[in-house]
Amino acid sequence: MRDTRSILPLHVSALGFHAGGKDLLSAISFDLPSGGITAVIGPNGAGKSLLLRLCHGLLTPSSGSVTWGSPGGISAGVKRHGMVFQKPVMLRRSAEANIRHALAASGLPRHERPARTEAALARFGLTDLAARPARLMSGGEQQRLAIARAWALSPEVLFLDEPTSQLDPGATRQIESLLGGLRAEGVTLVMTTHDFGQARRLADRVLFLHRGRLIEDAPATAFFAQPASAEARTFLSGDLLW
Numbered sequence: 001m002r003d004t005r006s007i008l009p010l011h012v013s014a015l016g017f018h019a020g021g022k023d024l025l026s027a028i029s030f031d032l033p034s035g036g037i038t039a040v041i042g043p044n045g046a047g048k049s050l051l052l053r054l055c056h057g058l059l060t061p062s063s064g065s066v067t068w069g070s071p072g073g074i075s076a077g078v079k080r081h082g083m084v085f086q087k088p089v090m091l092r093r094s095a096e097a098n099i100r101h102a103l104a105a106s107g108l109p110r111h112e113r114p115a116r117t118e119a120a121l122a123r124f125g126l127t128d129l130a131a132r133p134a135r136l137m138s139g140g141e142q143q144r145l146a147i148a149r150a151w152a153l154s155p156e157v158l159f160l161d162e163p164t165s166q167l168d169p170g171a172t173r174q175i176e177s178l179l180g181g182l183r184a185e186g187v188t189l190v191m192t193t194h195d196f197g198q199a200r201r202l203a204d205r206v207l208f209l210h211r212g213r214l215i216e217d218a219p220a221t222a223f224f225a226q227p228a229s230a231e232a233r234t235f236l237s238g239d240l241l242w
C-alpha cells in the first residue's frame with residue numbers, strides 16, 4: 001500500500017557542489033516545509049538549476065546534504081518529488097502514451113494506469129490531444145503535458161526549472177494558472193524563473209542565489225518590496241549580470 005506520510009520538510013544543509021575545478025554551489029542551507037511556491041531566482045550561472053537537480057537527486061552533493069522527511073516521517077526510498085524541465089523531454093509517442101509510460105516506470109499497477117492517465121489529461125486540458133504525437137505538440141502544449149505527466153505520479157513536491165521561458169505570454173499565463181491550481185491542491189512547488197513578474201505573481205517565498213551562494217531567503221512580498229542585500233537590489237534593478 002502507498003505510504004501517505006509526508007516526505008516534507010526537505011532539509012538542505014551546508015550543500016556544496018564542485019565540478020570542473022570550481023565551487024559551483026557553496027554552503028546552501030534552507031528548509032522547505034509543506035505548501036506554497038518558492039521561486040529560486042538569481043542571475044545566469046548563479047546555480048539555480050544545479051540546486052534543483054541536487055534537491056531532486058539528479059546530482060550528488062560534493063558536500064553537505066539533502067534530506068527528506070522528519071523523524072518518524074517518510075525518508076529514503078520514497079520518491080514523491082517530480083521535476084519539470086525548461087525544454088520538456090518527450091518520448092516519440094502520443095501524449096497519452098507518454099503519461100502511461102511514466103506511470104509504468106513508477107511501478108503503478110497496470111490496472112490503475114488508464115484512469116490515472118485520463119485524469120491527468122483532463123486535469124490539464126489535454127483530453128482532445130491525447131492521441132497527438134507528443135513531439136509534434138506546440139511548446140506550450142508540451143509543457144502542459146510535462147506537468148500533467150509529473151502530476152500523474154502524485155508528487156508532493158514539484159521542481160520546475162524555468163517552466164515558461166520558451167513560451168509566449170498566453171501559454172505562460174496558462175501554465176501560471178495551472179501552477180496556482182497545483183498550489184491550491186497542496187502540491188509544494190519550487191521553481192526557477194527569470195521573470196520577476198512571474199515570481200511576484202506566483203511566489204510565496206524567494207531564494208535568491210548569486211555565484212553559488214544563497215544570499216537571501218525571504219517572503220516574496222518582502223523580497224520584492226525591500227531586498228535586504230546589495231546584490232539583490234542590483235539584480236532587481238537589472239544591473240547584476242552574473
Ligand SMILES: Nc1ncnc2c1ncn2[C@@H]1O[C@H](COP(=O)(O)OP(=O)(O)OP(=O)(O)O)[C@@H](O)[C@H]1O
Nearest residue numbers: 019020024042043044045046047048049050051192
Ligand atoms: N556538470 C557541470 N560541470 C561544470 N560546470 C557546471 C556543471 N553544471 C553546471 N555548471 C556550471 O555551473 C554554473 C551554474 O549553472 P546553473 O545551470 O545551475 O545556473 P543557473 O543559475 O540555472 O543559470 P541560468 O539562469 O543561466 O539557467 C554555471 O556556470 C554552469 O556553467
